[in-house]
Amino acid sequence: xxxxxxxxxxxxxxxxxxxxxxxxxxxxxxxxxxxxxxxxxxxxxxxxxxxxxxxxxxxxxxxxxxxxxxxxxxxxxxxxxxxxxxxxxxxxxxxxxxxxxxxxxxxxxxxxxx
Amino acid sequence: xxxxxxxxxxxxxxxxxxxxxxxxxxxxxxxxxxxxxxxxxxxxxxxxxxxxxxxxxxxxxxxxxxxxxxxxxxxxxxxxxxxxxxxxxxxxxxxxxxxxxxxxxxxxxxxxxxxx
Numbered sequence: 001x002x003x004x005x006x007x008x009x010x011x012x013x014x015x016x017x018x019x020x021x022x023x024x025x026x027x028x029x030x031x032x033x034x035x036x037x038x039x040x041x042x043x044x045x046x047x048x049x050x051x052x053x054x055x056x057x058x059x060x061x062x063x064x065x066x067x068x069x070x071x072x073x074x075x076x077x078x079x080x081x082x083x084x085x086x087x088x089x090x091x092x093x094x095x096x097x098x099x100x101x102x103x104x105x106x107x108x109x110x111x112x113x114x
Numbered sequence: 115x116x117x118x119x120x121x122x123x124x125x126x127x128x129x130x131x132x133x134x135x136x137x138x139x140x141x142x143x144x145x146x147x148x149x150x151x152x153x154x155x156x157x158x159x160x161x162x163x164x165x166x167x168x169x170x171x172x173x174x175x176x177x178x179x180x181x182x183x184x185x186x187x188x189x190x191x192x193x194x195x196x197x198x199x200x201x202x203x204x205x206x207x208x209x210x211x212x213x214x215x216x217x218x219x220x221x222x223x224x225x226x227x228x229x230x
Contacts, residue, residue: 036221043120043207043223044158051216090157100146100211100219104158 006105021076021108023091033074034092086112118210120222134194135225137208143188144210152205164191198229
């Protein structure tokens, strides 16, 4: 079955500290992987995506993610968190064969303390 | 850049009435759009795939007679919640596939529906 797992429901980090949000997937076809961020009551903003090529992808707002096929993971990282990064983060997987249909993880809520 | 717009962003309706939510791709054509539903503090669940000029494809467990989807043009898909019930209160988000840019997916801002 196709699925996306974000093991951490809620993470709290101090401002300026590094961040890693975990994402594991189970997908039969070659996956396209995405990270989205959602502020309360808002829509989704794409942080980055991986289709092919270099397994380390750079996104907006200083985020990066690394695709590790052997571990079926696509963890999101940021070296120094800002208070404005507090939000809900969703990992998603899809494939070209699925035509753009995405499967989302449960989300990880990030809190940033001063 | 590409933008997908949803309208209304918030709507309150009475039980038993119908409410329509629009999803527009503002600067590109989208033959395929998607409708997701998100309950508070939960993830997004795909409801249906909206195909321009043909019937929508619904995910298992989604009532097609209750959630009517129409994709009458290349820039507009609508979701109509019929005979709305308080349990239908949720955040509805659409996305559109931009084929001209490698099938990139763009999401709308979402629409809050409250049924009272």
